[in-house]
Amino acid sequence: xxxxxxxxxxxxxxxxxxxxxxxxxxxxxxxxxxxxxxxxxxxxxxxxxxxxxxxxxxxxxxxxxxxxxxxxxxxxxxxxxxxxxxxxxxxxxxxxxxxxxxxxxxxxxxxxxxxxxxxxxxxxxxxxxxxxxxxxxxxxxxxxxxxxxxxxxxxxxxxxxxxxxxxxxxxxxxxxxxxxxxxxxxxxxxxxxxxxxxxxxxxxxxxxxxxxxxxxxxxxxxxxxxxxxxxxxxxxxxxxxxxxxxxxxxxxxxxxxxxxxxxxxxxxxxxxxxxxxxxxxxxxxxxxxxxxxxxxxxxxxxxxxxxxxxxxxxxxxxxxxxxxxxxxxxxxxxxxxxxxxxxxxxxxxxxxxxxxxxxxxxxxxxxxxxxxxxxxxxxxxxxxxxxxxxxxxxxxxxxxxxxxxxxxxxxxxxxxxxxxxxxxxxxxxxxxxxxxxxxxxxxxxxxxxxxxxxxxxxxxxxxxxxxxxxxxxxxxxxxxxxxxxxxxxxxxxxxxxxxxxxxxxxxxxxxxxxxxxxxxxxxxxxxxxxxxxxxxxxxxxxxxxxxxxxxxxxxxxxxxxxxxxxxxxxxxxxxxxxxxxxxxxxxxxxxxxxxxxxxxxxxxxxxxxxxxxxxxxxxxxxxxxxxxxxxxxxxxxxxxxxxxxxxxxxxxxxxxxxxxxxxxxxxxxxxxxxxxxxxxxxxxxxxxxxxxxxxxxxxxxxxxxxxxxxxxxxxxxxxxxxxxxxxxxxxxxxxxxxxxxxxxxxxxxxxxxxxxxxxxxxxxxxxxxxxxxxxxxxxxxxxxxxxxxxxxxxxxxxxxxxxxxxxxxxxxxxxxxxxxxxxxxxxxxxxxxxxxxxxxxxxxxxxxxxxxxxxxxxxxxxxxxxxxxxxxxxxx
Amino acid sequence: xxxxxxxxxxxxxxxxxxxxxxxxxxxxxxxxxxxxxxxxxxxxxxxxxxxxxxxxxxxxxxxxxxxxxxxxxxxxxxxxxxxxxxxxxxx
Numbered sequence: 020x021x022x023x024x025x026x027x028x029x030x031x032x033x034x035x036x037x038x039x040x041x042x043x044x045x046x047x048x049x050x051x052x053x054x055x056x057x058x059x060x061x062x063x064x065x066x067x068x069x070x071x072x073x074x075x076x077x078x079x080x081x082x083x084x085x086x087x088x089x090x091x092x093x094x095x096x097x098x099x100x101x102x103x104x105x106x107x108x109x110x111x112x113x114x115x116x117x118x119x120x121x122x123x124x125x126x127x128x129x130x131x132x133x134x135x136x137x138x139x140x141x142x143x144x145x146x147x148x149x150x151x152x153x154x155x156x157x158x159x160x161x162x163x164x165x166x167x168x169x170x171x172x173x174x175x176x177x178x179x180x181x182x183x184x185x186x187x188x189x190x191x192x193x194x195x196x197x198x199x200x201x202x203x204x205x206x207x208x209x210x211x212x213x214x215x216x217x218x219x220x221x222x223x224x225x226x227x228x229x230x231x232x233x234x235x236x237x238x239x240x241x242x243x244x245x246x247x248x249x250x251x252x253x254x255x256x257x258x259x260x261x262x263x264x265x266x267x268x269x270x271x272x273x274x275x276x277x278x279x280x281x282x283x284x285x286x287x288x289x290x291x292x293x294x295x296x297x298x299x300x301x302x303x304x305x306x307x308x309x310x311x312x313x314x315x316x317x318x319x320x321x322x323x324x325x326x327x328x329x330x331x332x333x334x335x336x337x338x339x340x341x342x343x344x345x346x347x348x349x350x351x352x353x354x355x356x357x358x359x360x361x362x363x364x365x366x367x368x369x370x371x372x373x374x375x376x377x378x379x380x381x382x383x384x385x386x387x388x389x390x391x392x393x394x395x396x397x398x399x400x401x402x403x404x405x406x407x408x409x410x411x412x413x414x415x416x417x418x419x420x421x422x423x424x425x426x427x428x429x430x431x432x433x434x435x436x437x438x439x440x441x442x443x444x445x446x447x448x449x450x451x452x453x454x455x456x457x458x459x460x461x462x463x464x465x466x467x468x469x470x471x472x473x474x475x476x477x478x479x480x481x482x483x484x485x486x487x488x489x490x491x492x493x494x495x496x497x498x499x500x501x502x503x504x505x506x507x508x509x510x511x512x513x514x515x516x517x518x519x520x521x522x523x524x525x526x527x528x529x530x531x532x533x534x535x536x537x538x539x540x541x542x543x544x545x546x547x548x549x550x551x552x553x554x555x556x557x558x559x560x561x562x563x564x565x566x567x568x569x570x571x572x573x574x575x576x577x578x579x580x581x582x583x584x585x586x587x588x589x590x591x592x593x594x595x596x597x598x599x600x601x602x603x604x605x606x607x608x609x610x611x612x613x614x615x616x617x618x619x620x621x622x623x624x625x626x627x628x629x630x631x632x633x634x635x636x637x638x639x640x641x642x643x644x645x646x647x648x649x650x651x652x653x654x655x656x657x658x659x660x661x662x663x664x665x666x667x668x669x670x671x672x673x674x675x676x677x678x679x680x681x682x683x684x685x686x687x688x689x690x691x692x693x694x695x696x697x698x699x700x701x702x703x704x705x706x707x708x709x710x711x712x713x714x715x716x717x718x719x720x721x722x723x724x725x726x727x728x729x730x731x732x733x734x735x736x737x738x739x740x741x742x743x744x745x746x747x748x749x750x751x752x753x754x755x756x757x758x759x760x761x762x763x764x765x766x767x768x769x770x771x772x773x774x775x776x777x778x779x780x781x782x783x784x785x786x787x788x789x790x791x792x793x794x795x796x797x798x799x800x801x802x803x804x805x806x807x808x809x810x811x812x813x814x815x816x817x818x819x820x821x822x823x824x825x826x827x828x829x830x831x832x833x834x835x836x837x838x839x840x841x842x843x844x845x846x847x848x849x850x851x852x853x854x855x856x857x858x859x860x861x862x863x864x865x866x867x868x869x870x871x872x873x874x875x876x877x878x879x880x881x882x883x884x885x886x887x888x889x890x891x892x893x894x895x
Numbered sequence: 896x897x898x899x900x901x902x903x904x905x906x907x908x909x910x911x912x913x914x915x916x917x918x919x920x921x922x923x924x925x926x927x928x929x930x931x932x933x934x935x936x937x938x939x940x941x942x943x944x945x946x947x948x949x950x951x952x953x954x955x956x957x958x959x960x961x962x963x964x965x966x967x968x969x970x971x972x973x974x975x976x977x978x979x980x981x982x983x984x985x986x
Contacts, residue, residue, distance in 0.1 A: 023960040030960070033967035037974040044978020057974065064967060071960070087899040094906040097934050098913055105920045
């Protein structure tokens with residue numbers, strides 16, 4: 020078999036498969052031509068193979084020509100397939116391109132016109148054009164440019180020609196056009212024409228963009244710019260625009276006014292020309308730095324030269340000017356004339372400096388604290404108070420340097436101030452120091468607390484002085500009260516009362532008095548006399564070890580110290596052991612003893628114990644106790660003196676009383692003798708004279724008797740005396756009882772012996788006379804004796820009766836009668852008074868005198884001897 | 896060697912010239928490699944046909960027909976790829 024045969028059969032089968040593929044593949048529009056050519060190719064190839072097969076199989080030899088011609092068609096058909104496919108591809112590409120450009124044409128946001136360059140007729144438009152103008156494509160294709168333009172938009176052939184020429188030359192840029200749509204609405208568009216040639220035809224491709232919004236934005240921008248320009252021009256601060264080289268591009272009116280130049284003189288000149296030479300380089304470098312590094316610009320403080328040559332201080336605030344790419348093209352600056360402000364700042368700085376000097380000069384602490392409680396500023400005194408530097412304290416909380424309790428208290432006050440916005444003043448204590456604090460809130464313009472000013476004055480000295488003063492006052496008060504108790508010594512020295520008043524004033528735990536005394540065996544002993552204990556402190560008054568202790572059993576150091584007149588004091592922890600053994604069981608921590616020295620002798624001591632705290636006695640305690648011991652010593656000495664005086668007075672009283680008694684007795688002896696003598700005298704007149712004398716002597720004796728019986732040895736009760744005198748006189752006259760009534764009115768008046776004796780003699784005489792002469796023949800009557808004190812301190816003695824009355828020749832009789840002479844003399848000389856007689860109804864003798872106003876040369880009343888001498892002298 | 900074989904080869908060369916000129920576009924045709932390979936093999940067969948008249952008759956004849964078979968197979972494959980894929984895309 021021909022080996023080519025199977026190969027050819029395979030080829031044949033392949034062709035059949037290809038034909039099957041063609042049949043199965045449908046006829047697609049883009050491959051239709053290729054399909055048919057391919058079919059032809061396959062058929063020719065089929066014929067070629069079939070003819071080969073038939074020829075080889077010996078069936079026929081006449082198919083050579085078919086084989087040849089079919090073989091000949093193969094390359095041609097291959098070419099045709101390739102060509103057709105390529106053309107189909109080109110067509111497809113063209114179609115796709117057309118579709119793409121059509122999509123682009125219709126898809127752009129701008130309206131696109133294609134105009135005939137010659138006539139201006141609309142050749143084609145995109146969809147956006149239809150939307151923009153409201154026409155359909157067909158309608159637009161029949162319209163011309165004027166139909167789509169506003170009435171004020173000129174367009175004619177000349178314009179078209181000129182426009183076309185311009186487009187050709189590239190000299191027709193984007194232009195604003197006033198358009199009109201189908202509804203007649205006029206609106207602004209931007210047209211951008213270009214020349215295209217399509218199919219050999221020159222066409223104007225015009226893109227039209229609706230710039231209505233942009234026009235409105237431009238209008239708004241223009242208005243905004245106008246406003247901005249107005250603002251810039253009316254600003255009081257200068258505004259300047261420069262480029263990167265410093266050339267001035269724009270200045271506002273304020274800038275011109277500040278620097279004194281006209282706008283024309285500034286624009287297009289260099290801004291560095293306005294600066295002093297020493298600042299030009301510096302500012303130039305700064306601007307260059309801004310351009311290079313583009314940091315956030317900082318205000319520039321410098322100087323500008325005005326046109327008139329003067330210089331002004333200025334503050335320039337810079338900002339960048341950039342183009343659309345963000346590149347710096349220049350700077351915009353705001354210029355502020357700070358000359359006045361600099362001056363004001365200088366004044367303020369000066370004022371601040373003065374304030375700082377003042378604040379630093381004061382010894383009070385002054386601080387500024389922010390609402391968070393941290394220090395913002397403080398003076399030197401505050402820094403020294405905290406024992407730190409100002410730098411260390413700034414930012415710290417000043418309250419944290421105190422004790423926890425004080426910190427909490429001050430924080431509380433601070434928060435209250437911040438909340439209430441009201442100043443507060445308060446005092447507090449931190450450790451050993453006292454402070455008078457004043458906090459003032461400083462409010463900002465919104466009324467919120469911006470700062471709190473704290474002033475703290477160290478008032479420790481004042482507090483301690485006040486405390487010391489109060490303590491001193493208490494001491495003085497206690498001492499005064501205790502001393503007053505010592506003034507009253509009627510029942511001995513009130514040791515307990517004294518110590519009860521002293522103890523509380525001393526602020527000690529225990530106060531006591533020890534006094535020396537002699538023991539039964541004659542030895543010197545010392546015992547606790549009185550004690551006061553504070554609440555909670557044990558009493559030692561009943562401690563047997565505190566009573567009747569021999570002085571020699573006390574610590575020698577104590578006795579020696581106290582005997583020298585010195586005080587024993589101190590913390591017992593520093594005392595010797597033997598002394599501590601005595602004191603510690605009594606819970607004593609500190610002790611103070613002051614000796615009681617009387618006539619340079621150690622008599623005892625007053626002591627103060629501290630049992631409940633750790634303080635020791637200070638100078639004030641010592642002074643207090645020393646004063647108390649001195650007062651007590653004085654009181655003891657005075658008590659002893661009083662006792663001696665009292666004893667002496669008692670003795671003298673006894674003596675005086677004895678004297679009066681003896682005088683009375685002596686006078687009674689005299690009266691007795693006179694009575695005896697009178698019995699022996701036969702002469703009536705002589706006997707009567709003796710009797711009268713006896714009576715007078717008895718009157719004086721009665722005075723002494725009254726003094727002897729009186730508790731007051733210097734005065735006698737005249738009421739009792741007159742009563743006794745009346746009894747004595749009436750007993751001598753033997754009158755029947757009841758015939759004469761006696762009234763004694765003395766108002767409990769008492770008279771001294773100086774007045775009592777003459778008064779007694781006077782009343783004796785007048786009473787005797789009245790009994791003898793006023794009521795003859797048993798006549799009844801009344802005799803009144805009154806002694807009263809007048810308003811002018813005179814004493815009036817009245818002896819009156821309702822008897823017969825004095826005779827007409829009384830004056831002659833009184834001159835001759837001893838008794839009346841005695842009365843007159845006693846009144847005038849002894850009493851220094853006056854006598855008057857009232858005779859209207861009976862007889863009344865009124866005697867007025869001042870008590871104790873006897874003769875100037877009269878001796879002081881010291882008892883009977885002087886009175887008797889005086890009476891005798893009067894009678895001579 | 897027959898005249899039609901020479902003409903066929905000349906035509907093939909002309910086709911080759913066209914293909915070479917349009918090679919950029921040819922590359923954009925779907926399954927172009929298969930198509931070109933088919934023509935290459937077919938062209939090889941034509942060369943073999945022409946050469947067999949000069950030498951190695953039987954070998955070259957065998958080669959010739961092998962080339963025709965291979966070309967047919969490639970063409971069938973190309974057809975399947977072009978028209979079947981196109982129809983599926985169309986559906």
